[in-house]
Amino acid sequence: MDKKYVVGVDLGGTKIYTALVDLDGNMINEITVKTEAHKGDKAVLEKLISTIDTVLEGIDINEVKAIGVGSPGPLDIKKGLIVYTPNLPFKNFNIVKPIKEKYNIPTYLDNDANAATLGEFMFGAGKGSTNMVYVTVSTGIGGGAIINGSLFRGSTANALEIGHTTVMKGGPRCGCGNTGCAEAVASGTAIMKRGREAVESKVETSLKDYDEVTAKEVFIEAEKGDKVSQDILNDALSYLGITIANIANSFDPDKIVMGGGVSQAGNIVFEKIDYEMERRCLKIIYDNCKIEKAVLGSKAGVLGAAALAILESK
Amino acid sequence: MDKKYVVGVDLGGTKIYTALVDLDGNMINEITVKTEAHKGDKAVLEKLISTIDTVLEGIDINEVKAIGVGSPGPLDIKKGLIVYTPNLPFKNFNIVKPIKEKYNIPTYLDNDANAATLGEFMFGAGKGSTNMVYVTVSTGIGGGAIINGSLFRGSTANALEIGHTTVMKGGPRCGCGNTGCAEAVASGTAIMKRGREAVESKVETSLKDYDEVTAKEVFIEAEKGDKVSQDILNDALSYLGITIANIANSFDPDKIVMGGGVSQAGNIVFEKIDYEMERRCLKIIYDNCKIEKAVLGSKAGVLGAAALAILESK
Known part of the structure; x- marks a missing residue:
């Protein structure tokens, strides 16, 4: 049958x-x-x-x-x-x-x-690609890769531990114990922590109007013009862009698909990633690699x- | 026949x-x-x-x-x-x-x-591996990868542009035009430049005894106990270790083969790489991945x- x-x-x-x-x-x-x-x-x-x-x-x-x-x-x-x-x-x-x-x-x-x-490779934003990297940015940062049309797992099935690549030597402590990991500076959790640090500090910010600040509130207040929230996002998304650019220079993919809550949080995310990639990627890699939002959601x-x-x- | x-x-x-x-x-x-x-x-x-x-x-x-x-x-x-x-x-x-x-x-x-x-994969230090990354560190930093026993080229045949991954946001300018690339902070050229900057500065260093300083003299004087040369090497090799750790977390290889003049410059290179990898790699990736010197030389x-x-x- x-x-x-x-x-x-x-x-x-x-x-x-x-x-x-x-x-x-x-x-x-x-x-x-x-x-x-x-x-x-x-x-x-x-x-x-x-x-x-x-x-x-x-x-x-x-x-x-x-x-x-x-x-x-x-x-x-x-x-x-x-x-x-x-x-x-x-x-x-x-x-x-x-x-x-x-x-x-x-x-x-x-x-x-x-x-x-x-x-995403078979049914979503990655359809038709040959070398694809999937990056998810939410509370953490993770990913996976398709190489020559097949899932690439690596030797211990842990390839694409993107969230624990170091992008800021001497940066903040990550949940993994190390410092300066992409996840510690560019994830939703990192944005939330920077927001809460601002609330607890002397700085003037509209984030103080909330009972509880998460990454979402930082995006909302940045959009409304709060300088502190904008600075937090600029920093975090710049490091996110560096993380993605490093992956592009390493894997030379034809497509990078961005999933997770932070990737859906607004155009500013993709603008900052594009800005860093254009500066930091080999030109031919940048010109060839499309960045797309994941489409399958939940x-x-x-x-x-x-x-x-x-x-x-x- | x-x-x-x-x-x-x-x-x-x-x-x-x-x-x-x-x-x-x-x-x-x-x-x-x-x-x-x-x-x-x-x-x-x-x-x-x-x-x-x-x-x-x-x-x-x-x-x-x-x-x-x-x-x-x-x-x-x-x-x-x-x-x-x-x-x-x-x-x-x-x-x-x-x-x-x-x-x-x-x-x-x-x-x-x-x-x-x-x-190196077929006849050298990489023999027998399945997922291998080759990294060469000399005037520049470059590399290549074997994935599932085959050469991995990427979509535009430019994969493993390791030398142009960013490891120091806001770092020194690289020949490629960007700033903070691994090649700009961790290559033989970077070590040479930091050595010459020291010679031209007020700092006390035995590097000043040479007519011309290259990376080689920095290694020699560091070995002899020159503090400035040691600092230069510590910095550069720490960033080299971060570069390699990021590649390991991304590719999860069973072997990394290190070629090029800087890789041959002494045990300190491998000690620093190991130090950063142990701190920065997923434990299972670190435990599984062997770092070896290239053996084919010229x-x-x-x-x-x-x-x-x-x-x-x-």
């Missing part, structure tokens, strides 16, 4: 988003449930399997080619293990085996950044897991 | 180094001649061809599989063109066609950094051109 579908599972700390997807990336059925991680590994696994059951209702299982699962890492994708992840109850837990055994369908695991990379993970299933089962 | 040999040509601004090489990387015949670039494109081409004639003397041409040429860039490798290069008389000059026509053997062109990358280019011939004619 013709294999017409795959199942994609976006396993997150707060919710599980599962969909039946055809080979062109169209969602046929979808369901989102709360993860309820506190209930433990078996309960979350059962819940995950129930979402697969739901999207498969009324479908002949013989038409389903493969199942893909995207999860936060670190993972051991060859063994199908979730090694450890702060927001999920799994420790060295084989997530692939029970799914594969239940449905008797090939099942694949990869981390959420790689899944989103594959999703569906990147689940469609990426579906893309993983399609590509790995080829 | 069994194809037992390839010809490698290392075309440089000062000399042409050509060798007949067997498929295991053993040099059978070799010759080095002066390029004499001032004599113009046709003269240099004739000279290049005469070196091939020389290494083929007494060899049955039917035993030669392919010819590889490594040249400074920018090149158009698909068309076989040397687009332009400061130290050679070629402008949009097809170097591949006349060689191919004369010998009726497949002939391939690639830039010198890629050739050296292939040379033969990297010619053996790399031979490796190119072997790989491309497969």
Whole structure:
């Protein structure tokens, strides 16, 4: 029987988003449930399997080619293990085996950044590219790369740790323990921290009108003309531009796809990235490389897991 | 008849180094001649061809599989063109066609950094690796990468422009026009410039005992205990370490091979790189990635051109 579908599972700390997807990336059925991680590994696994059951209702299982699962890492994708992840109850837990055994369908695991990379490459802003880098900028900074049309994982499956490239020697401390990482100076968290530091300082800023400042408020007040917010954004986005320019000079991609909340925060983000890239990239690399906004939004993970299933089962 | 040999040509601004090489990387015949670039494109081409004639003397041409040429860039490798290069008389000059026509053997062109990358990968320090990055640090900083066992060129054949990744926002001006490039703060030229600035300043340093200071003298005097020379090296090598750590976090290679004069200048280079990598790389990437000295020395280019011939004619 013709294999017409795959199942994609976006396993997150707060919710599980599962969909039946055809080979062109169209969602046929979808369901989102709360993860309820506190209930433990078996309960979350059962819940995950129930979402697969739901999207498969009324479908002949013989038409389903493969199942893909995207999860936060670190993972051991060859063994199908979730090694450890702060927001999920799994420790060295084989997530692939029970799914594969239940449905008797090939099942694949990869981390959420790689899944989103594959999703944008196959069904989103990266369609048609050969060498693509996906960069996500939200609370953290992460990414993935397509090289010669295939997902590039690196030797330990940790390639594109963009957020922990150093762009400011002696800069602020990063969550990883190091200093001056891109994530420590250019992520949503970094913008939030600089905003809160301003609020707690003597400087005059309209950020002080808020009960709680996040990156969003810094973008809003910068747009309205608050000088302090503008300075914070200029600094952070300049370092973001340097981070992206370094990746472009290293990977020479034909497309860079920008996802995550900060990338969606306004034209200023893309203007600053373009400004730094034009100055810092080899001209031929700059001229050849398109920067585009990710288009799959909250569906990147689940469609990426579906893309993983399609590509790995080829 | 069994194809037992390839010809490698290392075309440089000062000399042409050509060798007949067997498929295991053993040099059978070799010759080095002066390029004499001032004599113009046709003269240099004739000279290049005469070196091939020389290494083929007494060899049955039917035993030669392919010819590889490594040249400074920018090149158009698909068309076989040397687009332009400061130290050679070629402008949009097809170097591949006349060689191919004369010998009726497949002939391939690639830039010198890629050739050296292939040379170290097939016959040198990179043997046995799957994902390897080659970094050369001499007057400039350049590199190349092997990904999943194949040379990675990027979309415009300019990948691994490591020397022009930004590691010091607002840092010194680079030859490329930008500021804060790795090459402007961590190359042999950068070390030389910092040394000469010290000589011209009021600071006390034994560098003032030399008629002319290059990077070499800074290494010598640092070793002898000159504080100023030590500071210069500490700064430059710290930025070199950051450059390499960023590449490791991006490419997650199993091996990084360090070539070029600065890489050979002493253990302090590798100690500083290791220090920065341990602090700045994801632990699993650091633990997995070996840093090794290039072993082919001045033969990297010619053996790399031979490796190119072997790989491309497969």
